[in-house]
Amino acid sequence: MSAAVDVLSPAPAPPRRRKDAAGPPRWRAPLALVPLESDSSGRAPFLAAVVSLLVGGLLGLLVLNTVLARDAFALHSLKVEDRVLTDREQGLQREVEALRSPQSLAARATQMGMISAGPPAFLRLADGTVLGTPVAGGEPIPAVPRVRKR
Amino acid sequence: MRGGLLVVLVLLSLIGGRLVWLQGFQADAYAAEAVEQRLSTKTLTAPRGTVSDRSGQSLALSVDARAVFGEPRIIAKATCGPDRRAKPCDPASIAAAVAPVLGLPVAEISEKLGRPGPDGACDKATPLGCTGFVYLARGLDPEISNRIRELNLVGVGTIAEPRRVHPGQDLAANVVGFTTVEGKGAAGIELQLDEVLSGTDGRTTAQVDGAGRIIPTGATQKVEPRPGRDVQLTLDRDLQWYAQKALSDTLASADAESGSATVLDVQTGEILALASVPTFNADDPGAADAALRGNRAISDVFEPGSIGKVVAAAAALESGVLTPDSVLSVPDNIQISNKRFSDSHSHPVERMTFTGVLVESSNVGTIMAAQKAGGPKLFEMLQRFGIGQRTGLGLPGESPGILRDQKVWAGTDYGTHPIGQGYSVNGVQMASVYASVANDGVRVTPTILKATTDATGTVVPAPPPPRTRVLSPEVAGQLRGMLEGVTNDGGTAVTAAIPGYRVAGKTGTAQRVVDGRYDGSYTASFVGFAPADAPRLAISVSIQAPKNGYYGGAVAGPVFRDIMSFALRSMRIPPTGAASPLLRLRG
Known part of the structure; x- marks a missing residue:
């Protein structure tokens, strides 16, 4: 705009013109507004860039939030799953512990027809000695036969 | 035409006034309430140590169990629909729904759910006079608490808590002793070595949404619990x-x-x-x-x-x-x-x-x-x-x-x-x-x-x-x-x-x-x-x-x-x- 104003304003005569002041006035070409070159083709990429930046930013935010939220959802559902699995694990653990407790082992063994052994006896491999008195399981424990009185 | 404009203006100023009231005068209170709603502090219970025999077989150990609790204050605030049986809303109807699952008498649950607070009143007019939290049953198996959750009742919730179990039941019971329902040693080794067995509880503070999911951008604080030590006895x-x-x-x-x-x-x-x-x-x-x-x-x-x-x-x-x-x-x-x-x-x-x-x-x-x-x-x-x-x-x-x-x-x-x-x-x-x-x-x-x-x-x-x-x-x-x-x-x-x-x-x-x-x-x-x-x-x-x-x-x-x-x-x-x-x- 300022360029156009400059062209229109009656500029003060340059000093060089003053020297020729006596001469007949030179013909001046009529001045007209130079049409501004409409540069719509140049602005389009800029606009596109801005819009795409905005859209991209928005989309990015959206994606980021979605991802974060999805992670939160995933975390939540994993926690729920963890809870369920922990419950199952502990349930099974309790079952195992109960099954291997001495009284349930004894009950199972009795069910299978097993009986408790009597006093132990040992076979010493080195010399084939039997240590202790072997007693068949389930038989009454024999009275001690020793007489050690004098 | 002018009348319409006037109506619009009045409406707008009403809305504006309400906005100013909410955002200007009551903002702090509402903000605080919102934060309180979102913030959820959970105690992370430190697992209690196991008591085992000389070969490491457990005599007493802690497993996760559930507690069912009621919130009389919330129940007092609840409004009843036309069909009480379809949607229980008062202590009696909620108790009737919960009691069979827990295997407890309806009257006991009903009494707990309608329990007044220290100031003695509990009704719809003064819900704040009601007890905030009361245990209905503790040490439950997860299936039972899941069934309670599925009932989706107002003012009834479930939380996880540890429970002490003894695989041998009466095995060494007089030596090992037992704990209170809160998990404190009450007799035997559990009492004698309570400090060794019980750890230090931790906690998490996080912002959560309505379904209890953690809001990812919210601030989260976590203090890890320190588990208790295991105790091995000389018993066989x-x-x-x-x-x-x-x-x-x-x-x-x-x-x-x-x-x-x-x-x-x-x-x-x-x-x-x-x-x-x-x-x-x-x-x-x-x-x-x-x-x-x-x-x-x-x-x-x-x-x-x-x-x-x-x-x-x-x-x-x-x-x-x-x-x-x-x-x-x-x-x-x-x-x-x-x-x-x-x-x-x-x-x-x-x-x-x-x-x-x-x-x-x-x-x-x-x-x-x-x-x-x-x-x-x-x-x-x-x-x-x-x-x-x-x-x-x-x-x-x-x-x-x-x-x-x-x-x-x-x-x-x-x-x-x-x-x-x-x-x-x-x-x-x-x-x-x-x-x-x-x-x-x-x-x-x-x-x-x-x-x-x-x-x-x-x-x-x-x-x-x-x-x-x-x-x-x-x-x-x-x-x-x-x-x-x-x-x-x-x-x-x-x-x-x-x-x-x-x-x-x-x-x-x-x-x-x-x-x-x-x-x-x-x-x-x-x-x-x-x-x-x-x-x-x-x-x-x-x-x-x-x-x-x-x-x-x-x-x-x-x-x-x-x-x-x-x-x-x-x-x-x-x-x-x-x-x-x-x-x-x-x-």
């Missing part, structure tokens, strides 16, 4: 079970009131089994009588009777006035001060060896031996053996028994103390006396704690128990020989003998003191060790008030034999193969 789970079973069977067959048994490793002082019957289910301690929850092996004190004669024998041998073969002329009664003490059966004056006196459990002979040793020596020996003092186990509820100072002994006390009367002991003390004899005269303070393990898996063994010399090795050896005669033919406890093994021990049949006087019932006991020539285990058994037979040899002897056989078998302790020496009982 199988032996403990067998001891309890053997005792219960005898309780039934002898129609007795109660019983206890202690199994000690004589070399290490470790308690391998500590049984007390009748017992209780540690998973449900509330259902049991308080009397059943104690630990009889340390809390029940009784006059030892004949099992205490070993102390008098030790005093006589240690002071050098007698040897096992010394011959005494033993009448069937003796006058001490103003009391006449007699043997269990009348007999002419007999020339018995000191061994014979102990084997046949002669009261008169034992008193004569103690007279030779002297009162101060007997008292010193009782003290050295730990009578009248705490065992050092540190378990709650222990009674050290009573041993009066010799300075205040009356004349008859010099007759009662040698034969195990006039003072009282608990089962562990008695086992410890015989373990000291078995261990060449060195008393190892009984111990039940083997190790603790922290969260990183570092095992810290318990400090070794103190050892004190009670007897010279020679005297201990002489006593072992004398005690071996008891389980041999001619002794008072052939029922305690184990084929193939040499067993030493002593029977006891003592009158019980109930409420300060002898009530006519008996304590039948047997204490002994095996193998007699290379002792590994000492066991004391005492049965209180048996009605079907009352002699220690008849009632307690077989229990000793059964528990000892089981222990020798499971610990693979072979007999030495050496024959018992001949004992001279008569002079």
Whole structure:
């Protein structure tokens, strides 16, 4: 705009013109507004860039939030799953512990027809000695036969 | 046209005014309420340590359980729809929905859900007067709490909390004890080592949405809980079970009131089994009588009777006035001060060896031996053996028994103390006396704690128990020989003998003191060790008030034999193969 104003304003005569002041006035070409070159083709990429930046930013935010939220959802559902699995694990653990407790082992063994052994006896491999008195399981424990009185 | 504009203006200014009111004047309050709604602080309960036996088998462990709670304040605020049954909204209808699932009476739940707060009122007009939070049921299995959650009731919720479970139920229940529903130790090891077992709770603070999901951009704070340490006991789970079973069977067959048994490793002082019957289910301690929850092996004190004669024998041998073969002329009664003490059966004056006196459990002979040793020596020996003092186990509820100072002994006390009367002991003390004899005269303070393990898996063994010399090795050896005669033919406890093994021990049949006087019932006991020539285990058994037979040899002897056989078998302790020496009982 300022360029156009400059062209229109009656500029003060340059000093060089003053020297020729006596001469007949030179013909001046009529001045007209130079049409501004409409540069719509140049602005389009800029606009596109801005819009795409905005859209991209928005989309990015959206994606980021979605991802974060999805992670939160995933975390939540994993926690729920963890809870369920922990419950199952502990349930099974309790079952195992109960099954291997001495009284349930004894009950199972009795069910299978097993009986408790009597006093132990040992076979010493080195010399084939039997240590202790072997007693068949389930038989009454024999009275001690020793007489050690004098 | 203008009228329309006016309406719009009025509306707009109303909205504007409300906005200013909300955002300007009440902003802080609303913001605070919003934050409170979003912020969720959860306590991260520190897992309680496990109590296990010597091989690491669990005796008590914590598992996740659920609690169902009610919020009377929220329920009071709830508005009822047209159909109360379809959508419960008041204490009665909510209780009717919840009670069948929990298996509790409707009235109890209803009362809790309508419970007023401290200021006493709870209705729709003043919901703030209602209790904020009340437990409806605790320690539930997850399935039950899931069913409650599916009901989707207003003012009823579920939370996770740990629960103590005991896989063996009554196995070692009197030793391990139990916890309160809040998870605090209430008895036994759980109480004694509560600080070790319980860790430090942590917490998380996070912003959550309506469904309880954490808002990712919200600030989160987390303090990790510090788990409690695991405790390993010296008990052997199988032996403990067998001891309890053997005792219960005898309780039934002898129609007795109660019983206890202690199994000690004589070399290490470790308690391998500590049984007390009748017992209780540690998973449900509330259902049991308080009397059943104690630990009889340390809390029940009784006059030892004949099992205490070993102390008098030790005093006589240690002071050098007698040897096992010394011959005494033993009448069937003796006058001490103003009391006449007699043997269990009348007999002419007999020339018995000191061994014979102990084997046949002669009261008169034992008193004569103690007279030779002297009162101060007997008292010193009782003290050295730990009578009248705490065992050092540190378990709650222990009674050290009573041993009066010799300075205040009356004349008859010099007759009662040698034969195990006039003072009282608990089962562990008695086992410890015989373990000291078995261990060449060195008393190892009984111990039940083997190790603790922290969260990183570092095992810290318990400090070794103190050892004190009670007897010279020679005297201990002489006593072992004398005690071996008891389980041999001619002794008072052939029922305690184990084929193939040499067993030493002593029977006891003592009158019980109930409420300060002898009530006519008996304590039948047997204490002994095996193998007699290379002792590994000492066991004391005492049965209180048996009605079907009352002699220690008849009632307690077989229990000793059964528990000892089981222990020798499971610990693979072979007999030495050496024959018992001949004992001279008569002079």
